């Protein structure tokens with residue numbers, strides 16, 4: 001017998017049942033938190049906020065709820081530790097992120113290695129609750145801690161000719177077992193235009209949910225650019241290089257017709273194999289509409305004015 005659903009809900013709006021059943025257990029406390037109008041202090045007490053109001057989190061929508069920490073730390077994309085969503089948590093559990101060195105290279109005043117502390121230490125710590133939209137059409141809402149990328153850029157002292165910033169993940173198959181398989185061209189690389197890197201929304205995250213960044217989320221340093229698809233958010237960064245030419249990026253190299261350099265969230269431009277008009281919010285039942293620039297249009301759209309966003313996807 002058919003199970004009847006309200007007529008106004010089409011089946012494509014409904015999260016596949018197995019996924020829903022899997023997630024149900026975690027929806028409880030944190031999932032019930034509404035972040036639109038106010039931030040419930042109890043569940044976020046471990047966090048420090050910029051100004052203590054939800055207004056500090058532009059881009060959040062009235063219905064957005066914080067994703068349960070358990071979901072954000074157990075449903076991951078991190079192919080260096082396996083291609084299954086549940087694999088990074090397990091396969092990265094013995095990874096030692098410290099000590100950590102980041103090589104700053106290219107068009108900078110002085111190219112040199114920076115220790116983790118030299119790179120991000122003593123910069124103002126940011127607490128930001130951001131929407132996170134994976135190109136695979138699922139999404140989360142995550143409280144990050146980190147530093148503004150623009151502060152790190154300034155610390156690196158780029159030369160006037162620098163127009164792009166390229167980021168590279170650690171390549172060490174002994175520490176990252178997924179790199180033994182050629183599922184991607186290693187090491188993972190990502191890049192931004194310099195003006196994108198200097199946008200106040202862009203972070204280098206060092207923590208989430210008030211704790212140090214878990215290994216499976218990219219410890220000790222992960223890029224967070226909330227108006228772009230999740231694959232731009234490169235994990236375990238060991239190199240930052242300033243260039244005058246648009247760098248190659250891993251997903252674009254692997255499949256240029258499916259993954260562009262810009263990767264701005266855009267419900268109007270479908271992935272060749274699926275629609276990007278809606279998203280499955282992890283932990284929620286009904287799919288929700290995807291927003292231009294993931295809800296951050298008023299902060300970022302001007303950087304792309306005059307560009308054809310179908311061509312520069």
Ligand SMILES: Nc1nc2c(c(=O)[nH]1)N[C@H]1C(S)=C(S)[C@@H](COP(=O)(O)O)O[C@H]1N2
Pocket residue numbers: 072075076077078079080132133134135169188216217218229230231232233234235236
């Ligand atoms: N080095 C590296 N970074 C990566 C990935 C990866 O496989 N390797 N996956 C990307 C993708 S597709 C997404 S959606 C996000 C997931 O980040 P999260 O696990 O913190 O949510 O990381 C991105 N950064």
Ligand SMILES: [Mo]
Pocket residue numbers: 077133134135136229230231
């Ligand atoms: Mo993703």
